[in-house]
Each structure stands twice: as C-alpha cells, then as structure tokens.
Amino acid sequence: MFSDRADAAMQLARRLAHLQGRHPLVLAIPPRAVSMAWIIADVLHGDLDVALVEKIRGAPGAPTLTVATVTEHGLVGIVGETYRRFDGNGDLHRAVAKAQRVLRARRALYTPGCAPARIANRTVVVVTDGCASGVALRAVLEAVRDQRPRRLVAALGGAPPAVRGRIAALADEVVCLVTPATVTDVAALYPGEAPLGDPAAARLLRRPQAPRACRPRA
DSSP states (O other): OOSSHHHHHHHHHHHTGGGTTSOOEEEEOTTTTHHHHHHHHHHHTOEEEEOOEEEEEEETTEEEEEEEEEETTSOEEEOTTGGGGSOSSSHHHHHHHHHHHHHHHHHHHHSTTEEOOOOTTSEEEEEESOOSSOHHHHHHHHHHHTTOOSEEEEEEEEOOHHHHHHHHTTOSEEEEEEOOSOOSOGGGGOTTOOOOOHHHHHHHHTSTTSOBOOEEOO
16 A cells, blocks of 8 residues: 555645644654654654553453553543453453553653643644554544644544544544555555564654654653
C-alpha cells in the first residue's frame, strides 16, 4: 500500500496542510506511529507527544481477545460485553492495575521527566499507522476528547470502512489514506518496512531535534 511509513506520513501531512498556523499538538500512538507523527508535526509546525494506551487481552476460552483498554489518563474502556466473560474474582481489576503500571513505565521511557502535553483548547491530531479493529485508536480519541481540545483530528494510514466510520463518530475530522475491505495485519500496509518497537521509537522521540511538547512534571 505504501513504500514505508514516511511515505504515508507525507501524504497525511499534505492532507492536513490546512492545520498549518494553528500550532497543532500531534500525538503518536506508539511505537509504530512515532516516526509518522514526527514528520507530520514538523511539516505542520506543531508539537509532538505520544498518546499511550494498553490493551487487556484474555478471557475464558479466548486468550487473545481484547477485553478492555486503559489510557494513562485513567480511562478504562470495556470492549463490548467481554467484562461478563471474566469469572468475577478480580482478574480484570488486577489487569487494569498492571496496565497502569506499564503505562507509567512507557511514559518514563518516551518522555523522561515530562508529563503528558496539555490538550485543552488545542487542535490535536492523533496519528496511527493503521487500524484493524480501531479499539486502541478509539480509546485514545475518547481520552483526548475528555480533555476538551479545540478540534480533534484522527490521521491514519488505513482502516476498513466500518472501522473508519466508528472513528469518525469520535473525531471532528478523519484523514484515512486507504480503506481496504479488511485489515488483518497493519504491517501489511507497509510491506517494505518493519515497525519500530518501544525502545527504538523512544530513542527517536528523545532526539534533541524532535519537536517535542515537553511539560516538566510538577
């Protein structure tokens, strides 16, 4: 679909050119979208940060099923009716607590010494390289919207039409470059490039020239 994530990022940046001059906050869903968000933030003269989300997987009889999502802003999203598939012994609560610890560790890795960027009254662009189900992106959009941005934009490489429609219900604007009938593996949109993991993406974000929105922790 794309030669690499830089190709998709430049296409997204061109589609988002109307945001130049608004000093947008560009949030990457890491690790795969960090390089894309950097390019978009640079072209739009915006700030760059990450939007962290953890999926909780596993239910009786379905160990890979996503049952909930947790963001670093404390939002816990239950996916469908899957909560009822837990046996009621506190498994989900323990999984949420573990996810929150992971989120704190990832924030320290990506932006050491910095708190998440302030979102209120800003134009915010949430970037992901693509979606199969859109669960993580929707969780991030809900968390961002709760913080009252001036305008909320979702920018992504690709997603199935139904997923794009669900995303559109949460954002003021959606820029989605391709809408294949199905996406079973987002990596298939970028056949010539392996995705970054957290350590490599964090090193990229911590480079001195990165347009980071670092707000020192109180």
